[in-house]
Amino acid sequence: EIVLTQSPGTLSLSPGERATLSCRASQSVNSIYLAWYQQKPGQAPRLLIYGASSRATGIPDRFSGSGSGTDFTLTISRLEPEDFAVYYCQQYGSSPRTFGPGTKVDIK
C-alpha cells in the first residue's frame, strides 16, 4: 500500500499570501496518478488537480500542481477567502487508492 504523508498539518496564512502544500509518497507514484482535492466543512470534496499538474474543469489558475516520483506540491498563488479549507492528495495508480491525511489551510 502506498502511504501518503502531507505537510504541514495546518498552514495559517492571510488572504493574498501564497500557500505551498506538500504530499510525499512512501514509494514512487506515476505522476499521472496523483490528484488533489479541496474540502470545506459540511461539503463533499472537490477535485482540483489530476495527473499531478492538470487543473480540473472550472478550477482557477491560482491553483497549480507539480512534482514527480515521491514528492508532489500543490501551490495556491494568492489565497482568496474561499480557499481556506482542507486539502487532500490522493494516488489512484495502484490499489488500494490512498489519500493523504490532509492539510488544513486556515486564516491567520
Next chain:
Amino acid sequence: EVQLVESGGGLVQPGGSLRLSCTASGFTFNSYAMSWVRQAPGKGLEWVSVISAGSGSIYYADSVKGRFTISRDNSKNTMYLQMNSLRVEDTAEYYCAKVRVGATVWDAFDIWGQGTIVTVYS
C-alpha cells in the same frame, strides 16, 4: 446538471447490514467507473471500493474486503454498496464519486455526491 445522490444510510448495530445507493443523473452512467469513499467523523478521506463501467473490474480496501460488496445497475443509473458485518469503525459519511475518464478505474474522482451517514452503535 451532473449529479450524484446517495441514500440508505442510517443507524445499525454491530454485525448488522445496510445497503447504500447512489443514483446518477446528467451524464452517461454506463460509460463511467464509480467509487465509494468514506469519512469518519472529524477524520480524513478513506477510499472504500471502485467498480468499472461494465462491472468487470472491482477493487476493495482491505478494511472492507469480504464484508462489503459494490455493484451497479446501469439500467437504473444506480450504484450500490452492500455492507454486511458492520463494525463501529465503519461509522462514517459515505460518498459516491464518479471517475473522471470513463473507460478506466484508474483515474481521479471528478464528481461527488453529498454523502449519506452510517452510524454503527453498540
